[in-house]
Amino acid sequence: MKNFSRQREAILNVLHSTDVHPTAGWVYERVRETIPNISLGTVYRNLAELTRSGEILSLSVGDGYEHYDGNSAPHAHLHCRICGSIEDAELESDSLADAARCRGFTPDTSVYIAYGVCAECNSKKEKQI
Amino acid sequence: MKNFSRQREAILNVLHSTDVHPTAGWVYERVRETIPNISLGTVYRNLAELTRSGEILSLSVGDGYEHYDGNSAPHAHLHCRICGSIEDAELESDSLADAARCRGFTPDTSVYIAYGVCAECNSKKEKQI
DNA sequence: TAATAAAATAGTAATCATTACTGATTTGGG
DNA sequence: CCCAAATCAGTAATGATTACTATTTTATTA
Secondary structure (H helix, E strand, O other), rough: OOOOOHHHHHHHHHHHHOOOOOHHHHHHHHOOOOOOOOOOHHHHHHHHHHOOOOOEEHHHHHHHOEEOOOOOOOOOOEEEOEEEEEEEOOOOOOHHHEEEEEEOEEEEEEEEEEEEEEEHHHHHHHHHH | OOOOOOOHHHHHHHOOOOOOOOHHHHHHHHHHOOOOOOOHHHHHHHHHHHHHHOOOOOEOOOOOEEEEEEOOOOOEEEEEOOOEEEEEEEOOOOOOOHHHOOOOEEEEEEEEEHHHEEHHHHHHHHOOO
């Protein structure tokens, strides 16, 4: 395979070796330990492409930073309003609120966003073909 | 009651009379029809306070804008990657993916975020009391 | 291997949604 | 009516992200 540049591979490694759901800046600092002169733009570009291809997940919790997750399997995120941490939680058939409380997390609000293509845009795409 | 300024009431009205999950800029333009010299900063400040108090919902879909929702009841959001629309969907016991597909929406990724206080910060708060 | 085209990079400059700030205005209680 | 607290309009500053360009790396073909 090896379709990846050294830089992209290092970025992916950083994401796979942590569970803190880091920002682009955090990834940048970590990758610099291996590739000292990597550019921040390179980090942003590769994070965007990895997100587009579905290899990683992009997460907006509303703290002004985009967060990234090397685990692209469907799961929930528990975002602490105080310390800003983002924990993973299994998405079982039982309510997420229960799952959160089991972890000692006290949720007050929750947001579910599905990304995809809406009905209208779907029909427009079919017409084009 | 009437704890609200004229400006905040107008902002809340705009949110309650639409289902497009608008950005701050969109709200600003709509409120200006009623209060022409309202300040953009006022819109931002009131949206933040209404979010903090739980009266409205703040939604980051990752398009570079924060979106707001006058309906603070728990429900899901379907964000189209093509046209950028955000639709509401009921959050029933059955899978969200099914609910989305029923509306003609084709989901590829989904993100669940619960907001609250994590276990560690919870215990720190108890110690303070 | 050498030549060439295509893709990715480093470094820097520009963008722009959001926040911070300041001096004026409004509001409510006594 | 007066005062203090809250809110406001208007504008300046911030900072995460994106855009850009010249250079380097990678892949392809002969």
